[in-house]
Amino acid sequence: MYSPKTLGDVVFHDAETKELVLKHAKPNNFRNLLLYGPPGTGKTTVANLIATTIYPPQPTQLELLKINGSMNRSIDDVRKNIEPKCRVNVLRPPHLFIVIINEAERMTTEAQDALRGVMDDCNDVKFILTTNYLEKIEKPIQSRCQKVVMYPADEQTWEKPVRNLLKSWGIDWKDELPKCVMQYAGQDNRQLIEELEDWAEDVKEELAQINVIEMPSKSKKKGK
Missing domain, CATH: 1.10.8 (Helicase, Ruva Protein; domain 3)
Structure with a gap:
């Protein structure tokens, strides 16, 4: 199936959303992101492209951890699969470590609470979360991210x-x-x-x- 190769190839529903995404797809502006909207709007694709856009000339300085929230939804999953890797990578500047969590709404409340702690303790690690249901993401997680809504283009x-x-x-x-x-x-x-x-x-x-x-x-x- 066709998939955009760059953020410029993505068909966003409006120019403002595209501008916001491009703004944050830069090392100096990059912060935790929460992409939300209906299924089939390209949230996962955009998350991956944002990560690979950050350091295209020096890919060795970028490491990605991709997590599926439906399969890593418990507090134990956060402690075993996410937290240790984040803490190790905090000690590796100027190495950039990005964690992409798809279907983040599938994570339990306890898991999201644990994730919030990791986000606070590991400021140099950046997170990109995607969800179909913003209301299922705990408010403390939302407040730690730049929210970007994605709708289907007309x-x-x-x-x-x-x-x-x-x-x-x-x-x-x-x-x-x-x-x-x-x-x-x-x-x-x-x-x-x-x-x-x-x-x-x-x-x-x-x-x-x-x-x-x-x-x-x-x-x-x-x-x-």
Whole structure:
């Protein structure tokens, strides 16, 4: 499945959100982030891209720890899988250690309390949390993060990126974009991309069949 390679490739729902994300994707401005919004809006993708955007010229100075909150949801998971690594990396400047926790709302209240303590004790470690449900993230965690809301981009916002994607796949589409794809605009970015890829494959097959049919007629003209 297609996935943006840079933050500039991400289709945000508005310019203000994109500007906010780009602002914090710099070493001097980087702080703990909490990306929240409905499923399929690119929160995990943006979290990963923010981390790799911080030190692109010197990737050896960046280390990532990726945690799934649904699988590491207990206080023991925080103490065993997150806290020890954070405390070790605090002692390694100018090494930057970033912890990405997806589905953070799945962590128990006790686990979130323990995570808050790690965030306070390990100021040099940065956290990026993603969640579908902001209300399930404890207030003390929220207060320690810059919150960024992410919604699905609408049809108008998707128009140009979709045509650019099609062109990059060898399809220069001038007609109206298919409703089977654009119906997901404003609802689910991930589903829109999946439908677009399926539709593009069908178009490529149709174009290939047309080329096969036309080739014999062209050869006959050359023969004459």
